[in-house]
Amino acid sequence: MHLPWQAPRVEAMARQAPIAIRALAAGLRKHGMTNPTALQSLAKLILKQGADTPDTIHAWAQASRKLSPRLRQTILKLTTIPQTRIGPHPLLAHLASGGMGSVYLSADSNDRLTVVKLLKNDRQSDPRFTQRFLRETAMTQRIMDKYVVRCLDAGCDPDDEQCYLVLEYVQGGDLRNLIRRSGSLTEKEALTILYQMARGLMAAEAEDIIHRDLKPANIFISKNGMVKIGDFGLARTTDQERTILTLDGTIVGTPGYMSPEQIRAEDDLDIRSDIYALGAIAYTMLCGQPPFEGEPSAVFRQHLYDPPPPLQSTLAPLNPRTIKTVYKCLEKDPKKRFASASALAASVRKTITHIGIAQQPCLAEETIARSIPYDQEISAPQPSSEPRAISPEYHKPACSERGQDGANSVTATLTSGPKHTTITTQAPPPYRQDHPPPVSAGYDTENKNDAGEVTLAADLTLVESTRAEPSFCGSLNDAITDDWITIRPSDGNLEQQVLCYARSNLVFGKLRSAPCDVCLRLYPLTEHQEACQRISRSHWQLAYDTQRFCLTVCDLGSGNGTLLNQRICNPHQLWPLEIDHVHQIDIPNSITLDIRIIPQRSIQNTTLIPGTQPESLGIDSAMTLDGAVITRRTNRPEMQIVQVLRCVSVGNNGDCTVPAPGTSDIARYGGRWITRAHGGSTWHPIIPGENVPGLNWTAQPASWNDFH
Incomplete structure (x- = not known):
């Protein structure tokens, strides 16, 4: 590696x-x-x-x-x-x-x-x-x-x-990235980092210096696996970890890692305040989240009065000595903590020796790699506030109650009448490290010249195409320009239809108007009024994330909640979707949808029609996915939704399977809809009311009446 x-x-x-x-x-x-x-x-x-x-x-x-x-x-x-x-x-x-x-x-x-x-x-x-x-x-x-x-x-x-x-300049990563990409660290990794942080505090303590703002973002991991403490005394603001500095100098620090005496703005802070912060960081490394979360005022109260939740790793049972060391750092009373950084370092060293872990002078190469945000290995978003419940009787368990199926998973019991349903919820998972990454820089790293050197290419290539040079037949000006079309059988069957959207973001809800893109209803409406009422006006969103190169699901603060693969989606939080399996979306007691992500399978083409300017979506775009197909499990499964980012096939052997005599590739180019017989090389304009070549279905600009 x-x-x-x-x-x-x-x-x-x-x-x-x-x-x-x-x-x-x-x-x-x-x-x-x-x-x-x-x-x-x-x-x-x-x-x-x-x-x-x-x-x-x-x-x-x-x-x-x-x-x-x-x-x-x-x-x-x-x-x-x-x-x-x-x-x-x-x-x-x-x-x-x-x-x-x-x-x-x-x-x-x-x-x-x-x-x-x-x-x-x-x-x-x-x-x-x-x-x-x-x-x-x-x-x-x-x-x-x-x-x-x-x-x-x-x-x-x-x-x-x-x-x-x-x-x-520290060439490498930091602890915040390492935790985000790992979910939680192994006991060996956490103890190695804690020991080196304690050694760094020893040097500061020798100069009578306290840090007052220790947090994972301020712990750097060098390219040789050495941990380094940075940002001594410097207040800094980020979206996820806000450093608070009052103008009168009363409060300095980051809420999740502040000691009780620091919150009280006591004048006589000493190294034991930083030791408390190291305990909170150690808890975060082992558990995947800080001991206390929420609004700053709530976190302050918990630091002052509440014991930390039970500490248990999601990876393997922790040694009692490790747990004891972390809890001693997190004592409310400074007198009960380690008296010095050297005492903490000695305790960690003894714990490492006692449990038989070979003490390493630096972190392993694989651990260093996870601290660096490169090659599109997407880190999970920071945990948000309390997961939204489907019923008022939702309870978020402590860290020790978490299941073993995810880095930050918990098990919740949702109460609905006399029956109880057990559902698992978790923080959004990192993108799988063995997932074939898209080419983030906007050029093909596999394109080599005659000398074998890697050269910059205008194409984004994941799978090398052996297809003949593409061409275009007809006039692009005749093609449909609307970014939303419906494709139906030529025999006039109104039940069978495919709604194609050339949009990177799709909002799903019960509205048949903006801001929704896709109207979710159960038919006939007169028989499913109660189920339809459980769908919010703007319920959830499917969106392409340009920072992670993947599609994400986000609950838009719905009243009934959204489940992704049987897990509750925290509202207003992005949940990345992998491309290797079908994802299930549930609006409880209402409707179930399946989402299948279509990976990019062909090169970016910029020469189909000379002079055409590349668009943000389409076969000439830098999108790293071809699109997605959304189907309804029951109740009008013949109505299918297709998000076309580049090109998606529709037909009897397509990404979107329909009972058609053939299969066609549907794409956007130059702001218009085009098509070709699946696997062919000649593209044609999609003309309103005319048959789509290879599919023999007709296409029209879509309208809200299509959700009849």
């Missing part, structure tokens, strides 16, 4: 490429957008165009047509830099913006990558923010330890009086 920096020729490229291109590649790795071979291809292309500074790379990305929209957008974001340098440090790539400022990649005099953090200009007028920034500088520079991210430089630019901090 190659990590992102270990692929053949990538290390040599990294040594030879201009520093701006190396910074861009590092930024793309942090975004998890590409693989090592694709990085090399991209670097070669940029060098060929003579772009070797952030400005010239930015201009090239704006003009290039060889990049997918997502890759172009990310490159433009990385190279949008308001100033070229701060003090003596060049600013090469924009990584993030947070509560106190922005984060950039830079380089030292030896062209080694570094990280520069700038204090926001609008904060300069507040001396407390500036003082805290300078305080972190002084504190961090005193810590020299392999388990802590080093502070290399700091200062205030004389031109605009902007404060900056220069830190060691």
